[in-house]
Amino acid sequence: MSYFRAENLSLHFGGLKAVDAVSFAVEKGEILSIIGPNGAGKSSIFNLISRIYPPTSGRIFFEDQDITREPAYDIARLGIARTFQNIELFENATVLSNLLVGRHRHSTTQLWQELLFLPSVRANEKLHRRRVEQVIEFLDLEPYRDKLISGLPYGVRKVIELARALCSEPKLILLDEPSSGLNVEETDDMSFWIRDMKSELGITVLMVEHDMTLVNRVSDRVIALNYGRVLAMGSPSEVQHHPDVVAAYLGA
Amino acid sequence: MRFLFKTDYDDDIRLFPHSGYVYSYGLLLIALLIAPYVLSSYVMSQLVFVCIYATVGVGLMILTGFTGQASLGHAAFLAIGAYTAAYLQQFNVPFPVYFLAAGLLTGVVGALVGFPALRLQGIYLVIATISFAFIVEEIMARWESVTNGNEGMRVKAVQLLGATVSRDDPTFYYLCLAVLVLTIVGTLNLLRSPTGRAFVAIRDSETAARSMGINVSLYKVKSFAISAAITGFAGVLFAHKLSFISPEMFTLQLSIEFIIVILIGGIFSLHGAVLGAIFLVMIDPFLTYLKDDMPGVIAGIAATLGASPERAGHIQDAASAFASANGLKGAIYGIIIVGFVLFEPLGLYGRWLKIKLFFQLFPLYKRATFKRQKIYVKSERNR
Numbered sequence: 001m002s003y004f005r006a007e008n009l010s011l012h013f014g015g016l017k018a019v020d021a022v023s024f025a026v027e028k029g030e031i032l033s034i035i036g037p038n039g040a041g042k043s044s045i046f047n048l049i050s051r052i053y054p055p056t057s058g059r060i061f062f063e064d065q066d067i068t069r070e071p072a073y074d075i076a077r078l079g080i081a082r083t084f085q086n087i088e089l090f091e092n093a094t095v096l097s098n099l100l101v102g103r104h105r106h107s108t109t110q111l112w113q114e115l116l117f118l119p120s121v122r123a124n125e126k127l128h129r130r131r132v133e134q135v136i137e138f139l140d141l142e143p144y145r146d147k148l149i150s151g152l153p154y155g156v157r158k159v160i161e162l163a164r165a166l167c168s169e170p171k172l173i174l175l176d177e178p179s180s181g182l183n184v185e186e187t188d189d190m191s192f193w194i195r196d197m198k199s200e201l202g203i204t205v206l207m208v209e210h211d212m213t214l215v216n217r218v219s220d221r222v223i224a225l226n227y228g229r230v231l232a233m234g235s236p237s238e239v240q241h242h243p244d245v246v247a248a249y250l251g252a
Numbered sequence: 253m254r255f256l257f258k259t260d261y262d263d264d265i266r267l268f269p270h271s272g273y274v275y276s277y278g279l280l281l282i283a284l285l286i287a288p289y290v291l292s293s294y295v296m297s298q299l300v301f302v303c304i305y306a307t308v309g310v311g312l313m314i315l316t317g318f319t320g321q322a323s324l325g326h327a328a329f330l331a332i333g334a335y336t337a338a339y340l341q342q343f344n345v346p347f348p349v350y351f352l353a354a355g356l357l358t359g360v361v362g363a364l365v366g367f368p369a370l371r372l373q374g375i376y377l378v379i380a381t382i383s384f385a386f387i388v389e390e391i392m393a394r395w396e397s398v399t400n401g402n403e404g405m406r407v408k409a410v411q412l413l414g415a416t417v418s419r420d421d422p423t424f425y426y427l428c429l430a431v432l433v434l435t436i437v438g439t440l441n442l443l444r445s446p447t448g449r450a451f452v453a454i455r456d457s458e459t460a461a462r463s464m465g466i467n468v469s470l471y472k473v474k475s476f477a478i479s480a481a482i483t484g485f486a487g488v489l490f491a492h493k494l495s496f497i498s499p500e501m502f503t504l505q506l507s508i509e510f511i512i513v514i515l516i517g518g519i520f521s522l523h524g525a526v527l528g529a530i531f532l533v534m535i536d537p538f539l540t541y542l543k544d545d546m547p548g549v550i551a552g553i554a555a556t557l558g559a560s561p562e563r564a565g566h567i568q569d570a571a572s573a574f575a576s577a578n579g580l581k582g583a584i585y586g587i588i589i590v591g592f593v594l595f596e597p598l599g600l601y602g603r604w605l606k607i608k609l610f611f612q613l614f615p616l617y618k619r620a621t622f623k624r625q626k627i628y629v630k631s632e633r634n635r
Contacts, residue, residue, distance in 0.1 A: 050463050052459060052462075052463075071467075072462040072463065073462050073465050073466055073467045073468070074465075075463070075465075076462075076463060076464055076465030077465050081463070081464075082463050084459075084460065088457045088459055088460035088463075089456070089457070089460065090452060090453050090455075090456035090457060090460065090461075091456050091457075092452070092455075092456055092520065093449075093452050093453075093456065096264070097449050097452065100446075100449055101449050101450070101452075101453045101461070101464050101466070102464055103446075104446055104449070104450060104453075104464050104465050104466050105464070105465035107446035109445060109446060111442075111447055111474065114441060114442055114445035114446070114447050114448075115438045115441055115442055116438075116441065117441035117444070117445065121441075121445055122262075122265065125261075125265055125444070125445065126261045126262075126265075129261045129264070129265075130261070164464065168464060168465065
């Protein structure tokens with residue numbers, strides 16, 4: 001049984017088939033990239049997995065559990081975290097509180113305890129803070145702890161979003177175009193972090209990406225999509241030389 | 253300027269980041285505690301209103317400022333708190349019991365109002381809360397067996413520990429102050445724990461909040477309930493302070509006044525709720541002054557500028573007619589809100605922060621420090 005599996009997943013908006021009977025599996029501990037031209041349905045697949053849209057048909061399994069009908073907030077509790085293509089951070093909060101929101105699925109305190117800020121709440125806060133601090137160290141975010149998101153440059157925000165996802169200690173992480181808007185140096189850093197996430201933190205990575213250098217460098221396997229359908233699946237070089245993929249990108 | 257070197261995670265958790273805060277808030281508290289022995293009874297009465305309005309302001313700040321859910325129905329929550337107190341008081345229920353009961357009941361009603369709010373956003377939510385307020389106002393007027401209808405209800409003085417605390421007694425002021433301080437401390441505690449962060453997350457991006465494992469619906473309802481409960485507590489004190497309540501006290505204008513409290517004070521901060529309450533309570537004496545003295549002053553100026561006594565008299569009449577016109581208060585509220593939204597969106601507290609920074613950085617202050625630019629436009633936000 002695969003670690004994560006999508007079976008005949010479809011998402012239709014009226015007559016438009018954004019995702020059309022897509023099936024794929026992710027093995028534990030691998031980095032799987034999804035590539036494809038604009039509008040191929042890559043982000044839609046992510047939005048289906050994180051339950052922003054309900055699928056028209058098809059099923060999603062994670063750790064042999066059917067998660068197709070789980071509410072959106074339970075997906076994170078199961079251990080699937082994600083980042084967004086257009087950065088969805090909490091703009092008017094500090095970096096630290098953004099990252100602490102990532103710890104939400106691990107918080108155990110009750111409302112009345114929090115109103116009184118009992119010692120148990122304080123102890124919990126410190127525990128969360130220690131975990132957040134590990135992520136900050138992992139992603140070199142030390143200079144930004146107390147800064148407001150609204151004042152930070154794009155590249156840093158991108159890393160903070162990754163950090164927020166990591167703070168939830170996910171088993172599977174969905175990265176939606178981690179390198180978009182980053183310069184060459186920042187993309188390099190990103191590729192190291194993605195590999196470290198796999199090797200050091202043992203996280204399985206599912207990633208949508210356009211930058212083929214990054215895809216080639218980090219992915220174990222690649223899926224190519226076009227018009228909501230799977231064109232090819234296999235190692236990065238296999239997929240890149242697949243005739244259908246070449247046709248989709250260059251026109252036949 | 254002070255530089256803080258943090259050596260412990262507690263440095264980020266504690267309420268007072270450094271000793272300066274302890275001294276300044278300590279001094280403020282001492283000043284507030286000795287106030288009844290120094291200030292006149294009129295000023296004390298105004299201070300009680302500041303405490304009550306600030307409590308409501310904190311409640312509304314949780315909902316609007318921190319969770320991002322607008323409400324123009326908080327007068328109704330205040331009414332529910334006030335009427336619960338007045339009703340239970342008839343049966344000789346002790347003060348602490350009906351105080352808690354009023355908060356609890358208002359909290360439950362708040363949660364019920366929160367449910368439709370899950371599907372509404374922005375202006376639609378505002379309209380829904382306004383309709384809720386009208387419904388409550390109508391119930392207060394029609395349910396005569398409980399609320400005594402439009403004739404209103406008398407509210408007797410607080411009975412606390414066997415003593416009668418009249419509404420002008422310093423003890424009543426201390427009671428209001430205690431409620432305000434406890435509310436603020438509780439809210440600050442909430443804001444530094446997971447629930448408070450979840451509120452802020454919902455305000456800034458519901459999609460991201462959801463994908464981080466926050467049950468958005470649950471937390472919106474929680475926010476409504478907490479906000480309403482705090483307003484209910486304030487309602488009990490409000491009823492006691494006025495010693496008489498009737499449905500026409502809890503109108504839309506009162507809800508707008510609460511919006512003024514948080515908007516003028518500075519949305520996103522608890523300081524703002526208190527500053528806004530002070531500002532709001534000061535508007536009334538200002539309007540009275542405008543009504544009583546300004547026409548005379550204007551006529552005097554006209555006379556010194558060479559107007560004939562007859563003409564000056566006309567000017568005085570015109571000015572006093574203007575000052576006592578119906579709806580002047582509403583118009584002034586409107587002007588104040590628009591002015592603040594345009595020129596000082598962060599409110600009085602934002603202005604205070606700027607002044608503070610000016611002195612901290614003197615002579616290096618840059619005017620652009622607080623200029624916020626929206627550089628990155630979000631193209632396709634998921635709702």
